[in-house]
Amino acid sequence: MAITTADAEPLPDTNGNTTAPGLVPGEASMWFFILGDLLIFGVYFVCYMVYRGEHAGLFLQSQRHLDQGIGMSNTVVLLTSSLFVALGTEAARAGKAARATRLVGIAFACGAVFPILKLVEWLPKLGAGITPGENLFFMFYYLMTGLHLVHVLLGLVILGFVLRSLRSASTPNMKFIETGGIYWHMVDLLWLLLFALFYLIR
Amino acid sequence: MNAYLRNPLTYVWALLTVVTVISWWISQGADGGFQTNRMVTLGVLMIAALKVHLVMRYFMEVRRAPTWLKRTTFGWLMLLFCLLCGFGLAYA
């Protein structure tokens, strides 16, 4: 880096700040993954809607069995977690590693609530005999929320690595923190759509 | 603490949470829901699209990203929204 301390730059580029014009936030290859993921989930969402149109009564009856309260709580949990990741990224970019660690730590704790609530939601259902084989709605429901849950668990692992990177390195690896962040926001974004499609539409 | 409260990200989060509650309220409907209702579906989908847009723009920082990424993500959202509305409202 040619930037010296004498430069008047408020945010020196030494910590890999990528908000310069022309560059995507985080690693470009992560965006490749995210766009592909959005495309695949998009196809699943549209398929769900098509089959919903064919079996409107069945889907509506099955939706009664979903727990609106848990769905709402999970939405708020992920939104809050996303907020703290975004705040943490800003703090890390401003060079405040300790504050960033605290914020991402809160985000991780919020995110960890999601799988627990998911189990609270799934286990009584499975116990009552409502399995993926029940009908087409529940096949979609378990598969898509299950695939999303895998994303959440992977996201928690990534957030763990972000925390480790924030704590151990003297200058945080901004590229990596941003990459982990945008992955986590994508997980949030997919849940917003799942929540609307499975719990709310009529 | 005050700095967090003044942060635009916090406003975005507050907006996201409020519209989440609104979409839930719409969905509950007048008579407890669980009737097919195109207006509810349309409202819920519009709010979901708005939320996704906000998450992409502010949290994923697409608003500061190059134009091609802005166009691709927004295009994906619009295409998805149109298809979902089309199939979601067109059932018999």
Place this chain on the structure above:
Amino acid sequence: MSESILAANPATREGRPWYRNRKLDQYICFWSVPFFYNLFGLVFVPLSWMMPPRSPTSDIADVIAFMQSPNLLIACTILTLAIGLSAVGNACYMVQMRRMSVSPVFLFAFMAGAIVGAVVGALFPMFCFGLGAFRSGYDPEILQMMYDFGYLSFIGSLGCFVLNWGMLGLAILLDKNNILPKWLGYYVIWQLMTEFFVATVWIAHDGPFAWDGLLAFWFNMVIYVPWQIIVYVCIFRAIRNQPENELRNARFKPGATYA
């Protein structure tokens, strides 16, 4: 021809005829792949009409007519002779994975996963279908069972590849030698996600999640086929870019004798 001469004088590399190319083994493995996949396609589609998958709810008369078609025996013969080529094709991946800066666990898990997938996904169904043609006079119920067995193992085996491709994807992402591009690692992982949906063929008998369904089969094929081609293109480039001093063939030692 010794390593030091090659390093000192790159011109000797240029003048070598193709059959003296030191990567000839890898290129042969590589070019066996299009041959194998085309043969595989011919056997499964126009020869036996096993693919695209028939419906799980087919009429019993249709099942019997299909199971007794004599072409299935020819298909079985060709496939048993050619299945070994899948191992040769997988060797391309494995030689490149060995160059990555990751634990050999990835390589061995990939290898084991590929073997399981090839046996369950190609040989089992072919044998199931071939049995009906081999001896006429099996009960219709038995033929029906073999039909279910054949399709469940063909489509259901896509799940076996989750581990296999997962190992490849992770190895690419964790590798620090940049043997294969990082985006390919992410591409592997989203291809792999669609394979989770195949688990549903054990539950659903019709609709999008049955073994001939939109989401369990067709969408996976749309994602899988271009993906497989792109992976092999990247593998080809990795072979081409591999420096000759990284080839790990044992060195010829003049004067070696049996102890």
